Amino acid sequence: MSADAFDELDPAPRLLMGPGPINADPRVLRAMGAQLLGQFDPQFRGYMKQTAELFRGVFQTANPRTLMIDGTARAGIEAALVSLIEPGDRVLVPVFGRFGHLKAEIARRAGADVRTIETEWGTVFTAECLQEAVREHRPKLVALSHGDTSTTMAQPLAEIGRICRAHDALVCVDATATLGGMDLPVDLWELDIVSAGLQKCLGGPSGIAPLTLNQRAEMRILRRRHTEQGLRAPDAVDGEGPIIGSNYFDLAMVMDYWSDQALNHHTEATTMLYGARECARILLKEGLAKAFARHALTDSAMQSGIDAMGLRVFGDRRHKMANVTGVVIPEGVDGEKVRRALLAHFNIEIGTSFGPLHGRIWRIGAMGYNARADAVLATLGALEAVLAAEGVRLPRGAAVDAALARYRSAGS
Numbered sequence: 001m002s003a004d005a006f007d008e009l010d011p012a013p014r015l016l017m018g019p020g021p022i023n024a025d026p027r028v029l030r031a032m033g034a035q036l037l038g039q040f041d042p043q044f045r046g047y048m049k050q051t052a053e054l055f056r057g058v059f060q061t062a063n064p065r066t067l068m069i070d071g072t073a074r075a076g077i078e079a080a081l082v083s084l085i086e087p088g089d090r091v092l093v094p095v096f097g098r099f100g101h102l103k104a105e106i107a108r109r110a111g112a113d114v115r116t117i118e119t120e121w122g123t124v125f126t127a128e129c130l131q132e133a134v135r136e137h138r139p140k141l142v143a144l145s146h147g148d149t150s151t152t153m154a155q156p157l158a159e160i161g162r163i164c165r166a167h168d169a170l171v172c173v174d175a176t177a178t179l180g181g182m183d184l185p186v187d188l189w190e191l192d193i194v195s196a197g198l199q200k201c202l203g204g205p206s207g208i209a210p211l212t213l214n215q216r217a218e219m220r221i222l223r224r225r226h227t228e229q230g231l232r233a234p235d236a237v238d239g240e241g242p243i244i245g246s247n248y249f250d251l252a253m254v255m256d257y258w259s260d261q262a263l264n265h266h267t268e269a270t271t272m273l274y275g276a277r278e279c280a281r282i283l284l285k286e287g288l289a290k291a292f293a294r295h296a297l298t299d300s301a302m303q304s305g306i307d308a309m310g311l312r313v314f315g316d317r318r319h320k321m322a323n324v325t326g327v328v329i330p331e332g333v334d335g336e337k338v339r340r341a342l343l344a345h346f347n348i349e350i351g352t353s354f355g356p357l358h359g360r361i362w363r364i365g366a367m368g369y370n371a372r373a374d375a376v377l378a379t380l381g382a383l384e385a386v387l388a389a390e391g392v393r394l395p396r397g398a399a400v401d402a403a404l405a406r407y408r409s410a411g412s
């Protein structure tokens, strides 16, 4: 055993300006320090109900089936896909970045006949293109991201629900990277099942996946209800559909666990539930419209600073996420060396990238608790200093000045 394994935990005071995780709101960390309760304690059941109620506000939905999946954001995606997809079902995945590929992979593992359409990284699909693909492939389910942090693009989703209903398909949206930072009115846009994580715009740690589903999705899942042997009532009747291929992610059972029936399933991750409740409480107390405006202003200040430095923002700016900015690494600059210097000298973390963008862009996030002027200004100033030290010729002070001017023009 190494000697430092016995040292007290003392993480460096980093400013996390990557694509997530970001620094958690201190109020969330405090809530997570509260003492544990048993999951069937009436007070804890009350907290579960409040958490569901608060997340109905966050998702802008009246769905009674709004609940938490224990696990990181992909646990929510996996629960949705494994519970909805019956082996052989056709699933369409529009891919505009790494997380489209993730959904295609999970769907394949669930036995789906997966069809993908792809667009160049840095672009999104038009509604017409999505409609055409749904018409051609006739899927039972369409699964796609709202924002894909790998490319920093946000797919417009106002039409997808209507398109899917017209073709009798369900739509499953991965809102991990945008929930709380960009508008996503689940009911208005007729989205059937939507999941997220806490570690981006919601200002919490990863470890729980808020999820909401409507009656159309619920009906499809209940067809497959097979309650665990040791728990089932003698008169329990199974659904006629095939059993869901995962016990942990069986949404039929998780819905029963979250319902007033409180049918036992997993041992609740109490501390994560406290954290989720606090994330939603803080967001709704601020107000969704204000939180979206804060992210939009932060984004605009960050882009102004990057432009003023003479760097290039990656991708189609009209469809850029409000909380992550891709910055093209200047010719001749070692992107990893810059990231290491930011961490070593400024305690600031920015993101690298994947796949075709690896080594080509940095990803700078400003979201949730970190969607603040001081975090943006510190990051721009530090990046400028590091690039100057690397010999990049840029107008000194221009980035911070431009971002500050943007904040001043917005009256803040």
Ligand SMILES: Cc1ncc(COP(=O)(O)O)c(C=O)c1O
Residues within 6 Å of the ligand: 019, 020, 072, 073, 074, 075, 099, 145, 147, 148, 149, 150, 174, 175, 176, 177, 197, 206
């Ligand atoms: C759009 C999107 N989906 C899914 C994930 C996966 O989330 P997790 O790492 O919490 O499982 C991420 C993580 O960055 C993401 O950005």
